[in-house]
Amino acid sequence: MHVSRPKGTALVALLLALALAAVVSGCGVTRDSDDPSNRRLRMMIPNSVGGGYDLTGRAAARALEDNDLTGRFEITNVQGASGTVAMQRLVNEKGADDLMMLMGLGVVGAVYTNKSSATPLKMTPIARLVEEQEGILVPADSPFETIDDLVVAWREDPGGLAVGGGSSNGGPDHLFPMQLADAIGVDPTQVNYISYDGGGPLTTALLGAKIDVGMSGLGEFEGQIEDGKLRVLAVSGAERLDGIDAPTLTEAGVDLVFTNWRGVLAPPGISDAQRDYLTELLTEMHDTDEWRDALEANGWTDNFATGQEFEDFLAEQDDRVADTLKELGLA
Amino acid sequence: MDLLLDGFQTALTPENLLFAALGVLLGTAVGVLPGIGPAMTLALLLPVTYSVGADSAIIMFAGIYYGGMYGGSTTSILLNTPGESSSVITAIEGNKMAKAGRAAQALATAAIGSFVAGSIATVLLWIVTPQVADIVVTLGSPSYFALMVLALFAVTAVLGASKLRGFIGLFLGLAIGLVGTSTGQARLTFGEPLLADGIDIVVVAVALFAIGEALWVAAHLRRKPLEIIPVGQPWMSREDWGRSWKPWLRGTAFGFPFGALPAGGAELPTFLSYATEKKLSKHPEEFGRGAIEGVAGPEAANNASAAGTLVPLLALGLPTTATAAIMLVALQGYGFQTGPTLMDDHPDLVWGLLASLFVANALLLVLNLPMAPLWAKLLRIPRPYLYAGILFFASLGAYSVNFQAFDLALLLVIGVLGFFMRRFGIPVLPLIIGVILGPKLEEQLTTALKISQGDVSTLWSEPVAVVVYVVMALLLVAMAVAGLRRPAAAEHSPAADADDTDEKELVER
Numbered sequence: 025m026h027v028s029r030p031k032g033t034a035l036v037a038l039l040l041a042l043a044l045a046a047v048v049s050g051c052g053v054t055r056d057s058d059d060p061s062n063r064r065l066r067m068m069i070p071n072s073v074g075g076g077y078d079l080t081g082r083a084a085a086r087a088l089e090d091n092d093l094t095g096r097f098e099i100t101n102v103q104g105a106s107g108t109v110a111m112q113r114l115v116n117e118k119g120a121d122d123l124m125m126l127m128g129l130g131v132v133g134a135v136y137t138n139k140s141s142a143t144p145l146k147m148t149p150i151a152r153l154v155e156e157q158e159g160i161l162v163p164a165d166s167p168f169e170t171i172d173d174l175v176v177a178w179r180e181d182p183g184g185l186a187v188g189g190g191s192s193n194g195g196p197d198h199l200f201p202m203q204l205a206d207a208i209g210v211d212p213t214q215v216n217y218i219s220y221d222g223g224g225p226l227t228t229a230l231l232g233a234k235i236d237v238g239m240s241g242l243g244e245f246e247g248q249i250e251d252g253k254l255r256v257l258a259v260s261g262a263e264r265l266d267g268i269d270a271p272t273l274t275e276a277g278v279d280l281v282f283t284n285w286r287g288v289l290a291p292p293g294i295s296d297a298q299r300d301y302l303t304e305l306l307t308e309m310h311d312t313d314e315w316r317d318a319l320e321a322n323g324w325t326d327n328f329a330t331g332q333e334f335e336d337f338l339a340e341q342d343d344r345v346a347d348t349l350k351e352l353g354l355a
Numbered sequence: 356m357d358l359l360l361d362g363f364q365t366a367l368t369p370e371n372l373l374f375a376a377l378g379v380l381l382g383t384a385v386g387v388l389p390g391i392g393p394a395m396t397l398a399l400l401l402p403v404t405y406s407v408g409a410d411s412a413i414i415m416f417a418g419i420y421y422g423g424m425y426g427g428s429t430t431s432i433l434l435n436t437p438g439e440s441s442s443v444i445t446a447i448e449g450n451k452m453a454k455a456g457r458a459a460q461a462l463a464t465a466a467i468g469s470f471v472a473g474s475i476a477t478v479l480l481w482i483v484t485p486q487v488a489d490i491v492v493t494l495g496s497p498s499y500f501a502l503m504v505l506a507l508f509a510v511t512a513v514l515g516a517s518k519l520r521g522f523i524g525l526f527l528g529l530a531i532g533l534v535g536t537s538t539g540q541a542r543l544t545f546g547e548p549l550l551a552d553g554i555d556i557v558v559v560a561v562a563l564f565a566i567g568e569a570l571w572v573a574a575h576l577r578r579k580p581l582e583i584i585p586v587g588q589p590w591m592s593r594e595d596w597g598r599s600w601k602p603w604l605r606g607t608a609f610g611f612p613f614g615a616l617p618a619g620g621a622e623l624p625t626f627l628s629y630a631t632e633k634k635l636s637k638h639p640e641e642f643g644r645g646a647i648e649g650v651a652g653p654e655a656a657n658n659a660s661a662a663g664t665l666v667p668l669l670a671l672g673l674p675t676t677a678t679a680a681i682m683l684v685a686l687q688g689y690g691f692q693t694g695p696t697l698m699d700d701h702p703d704l705v706w707g708l709l710a711s712l713f714v715a716n717a718l719l720l721v722l723n724l725p726m727a728p729l730w731a732k733l734l735r736i737p738r739p740y741l742y743a744g745i746l747f748f749a750s751l752g753a754y755s756v757n758f759q760a761f762d763l764a765l766l767l768v769i770g771v772l773g774f775f776m777r778r779f780g781i782p783v784l785p786l787i788i789g790v791i792l793g794p795k796l797e798e799q800l801t802t803a804l805k806i807s808q809g810d811v812s813t814l815w816s817e818p819v820a821v822v823v824y825v826v827m828a829l830l831l832v833a834m835a836v837a838g839l840r841r842p843a844a845a846e847h848s849p850a851a852d853a854d855d856t857d858e859k860e861l862v863e864r
Contacts, residue, residue, distance in 0.1 A: 073398035073681065103757055105536070105551035112548060138541070138548055186806045192536075218805050224674045228617040231671070232492040234806060247672040247697070321688065 064095045068125040070107035081126040083318035106134035111142040119293040128286035133194030136355035151306040152287035154324035157261035158200045159242040163233045171258040171276040182214035188235040190226045196284035207280040362706030374411045378418020386426020393423030394677035409689040414711035428465045435564040440556040441621035441657045448649030458731035465654040472607040472655035473716040476662030496803035501820035503796040509630040515782040528789020549761045562766045565749040567773020569742045599651040606655030614663020621660045628652035
């Protein structure tokens with residue numbers, strides 16, 4: 025008696041799991057071959073599930089799928105060396121006409137710090153999708169009330185200010201304080217940067233006042249900011265952020281505009297027609313309601329760009345990152 | 356209290372009960388597959404859940420979380436293939452029990468222990484979450500460093516009969532832990548970007564346990580008579596209960612606080628629990644040969660720490676594990692403002708989740724306990740087929756961590772290392788602990804020293820750190836006194852390692 029019931033449950037479990045798997049993979053059965061929703065594409069994400077690239081990539085794929093612009097995406101998370109491994113794989117897929125890879129500023133930096141030959145400029149640029157401002161965060165009882173207080177203290181004792189960030193060397197939270205230090209006349213090699221494994225551990229360090237200041241995108245800190253446990257001294261973009269009571273750096277007299285951005289690349293060696301097709305696809309995706317909702321839900325700022333504009337931007341970012349990291353002896 | 360009752364009302368609607376059951380089953384199924392953890396499952400299911408209500412989705416996630424933790428221990432015990440780093444310790448005694456025909460007992464003590472620990476931890480969650488949240492963030496790197504040193508100290512208890520071999524294992528583990536770019540400089544990566552993030556602990560554990568063992572069995576298959584593993588009693592005996600309940604409670608006591616600490620992790624309490632049980636056991640000679648305490652304690656610790664991770668998540672909006680991070684994303688996807696205000700703004704959701712954790716835990720027990728004897732029968736499969744299956748599972752698991760063929764090569768190389776470790780009687784556990792602890796220890800030390808700009812006194816600047824060092828000093832003194840009192844007894848300890856026995860067998864042949 026004991027034996028038959030669990031067997032039945034196991035079977036039900038298996039069926040349910042299979043049914044769910046079918047829903048997840050969304051088996052599109054026989055359809056017209058001209059129908060765009062019949063076209064299966066692959067998307068490569070250069071970090072783990074739940075990270076920034078992952079959320080952006082999956083939101084874009086979902087907007088495309090739900091509007092029948094494409095069929096179901098095959099999404100793979102290729103982790104390793106902050107995206108360097110994924111970039112190498114993109115090179116290896118040279119000429120593949122069904123693959124897109126999500127990337128961004130952090131990947132540009134990681135390619136340098138890991139001394140990889142798979143650089144972004146070798147790939148086929150498709151589109152820039154979103155940008156996120158960096159915020160300068162301090163604990164509620166910090167002596168720094170304004171960005172000026174911070175600048176004064178930092179200039180006085182460059183190494184004495186513990187600056188935390190949620191990314192490893194070459195990532196946006198590392199590049200930003202280095203460029204900020206440079207902009208206010210502090211030697212970047214003197215900056216005491218402490219790298220945390222993402223926003224969670226960084227929040228902990230800030231709440232416990234283990235570090236003096238944190239630099240990161242603000243999405244993961246909204247709750248703490250609203251609650252008054254953390255304060256924002258300034259944001260790094262060209263314009264103020266909605267809902268955040270803090271000036272931009274330029275308003276505060278620091279000549280620096282810095283944003284973390286994410287975009288899409290395709291493998292090298294694809295045809296112009298294929299590049300145009302992918303560009304067109306993402307342009308259509310950009311106009312969907314699903315994408316607009318995703319932008320709003322995640323607090324991303326739209327900065328869509330394609331073609332020559334994105335290509336030039338990529339080259340300019342690559343230069344700037346290389347300069348910063350070379351100065352630090354990391355590239 | 357009213358809030359809690361409301362929570363149960365939410366969790367116990369037929370619809371939500373169904374979602375909880377579905378989550379538990381899915382979680383167990385996924386936990387059984389090594390390499391695909393609960394975090395991956397949640398991420399895959401995330402798009403699906405947006406079409407059901409927030410409370411149902413969160414309740415299903417709770418089920419997946421607990422189910423995944425439990426499923427991981429099943430493969431550890433039966434196949435010596437831990438699916439998660441937190442169930443590595445379970446494999447050590449659990450698989451030995453299974454081979455001695457006590458798989459059903461091992462599975463049962465794991466299931467009941469998980470239930471007991473999960474329930475106690477859930478109650479603790481109800482009580483302490485609002486108060487404790489502000490305290491946990493005051494712990495910094497010096498405190499964590501002290502706790503890791505304590506764990507390293509505890510390792511001496513699991514070194515095995517031969518201290519030399521134990522230390523060889525530990526240093527091999529620390530060496531493997533050095534691989535990667537954790538300090539910003541690439542170390543032992545040989546220019547290979549795939550090594551830049553270090554070697555995944557799941558790959559190391561699966562290789563040492565499953566591959567090493569399969570090679571060992573293959574090397575002996577023709578020389579040893581084929582022994583069928585006895586199935587034995589299907590249920591836990593009175594003695595098993597008597598030997599399990601204390602480890603369950605002690606495991607819970609280790610697991611919950613470590614889970615609640617933002618950098619505590621789920622592995623540390625499991626091997627602190629293992630070391631404690633080995634020290635306290637009335638049957639220390641059974642450790643290494645299948646001691647039920649060695650399964651009961653770590654399994655309880657593992658589950659209690661899973662509940663503990665919800666403390667910073669719910670109270671502060673701080674995700675401390677990958678699974679918790681996805682749950683946070685899910686909450687945000689439903690438009691909830693996560694952070695310190697979540698408990699005040701959405702008490703119904705939080706208490707519903709806490710109640711459903713309890714429900715998921717109970718469901719897990721009801722669904723899995725009757726399965727234990729069934730699972731145990733799996734081991735009656737003739738060895739060549741059984742090990743072929745284990746090899747397949749192990750490779751699948753290692754591959755699915757990252758979908759890299761490179762990991763398969765690593766798996767084989769470390770598997771061969773595992774084979775030779777058995778040949779020379781080097782215990783595996785110190786190595787595993789070295790791999791896990793080494794990088795964490797280093798990370799906390801560098802962070803602490805970076806913040807203090809190289810001032811070493813920062814290491815004892817936090818009260819928790821001071822307390823830990825004092826406890827360690829007292830333990831050292833106690834050990835020295837005990838050692839003086841009976842110097843000969845330690846030398847001829849009956850707790851010879853099973854690995855040593857294997858080696859002797861080989862030499863005799």
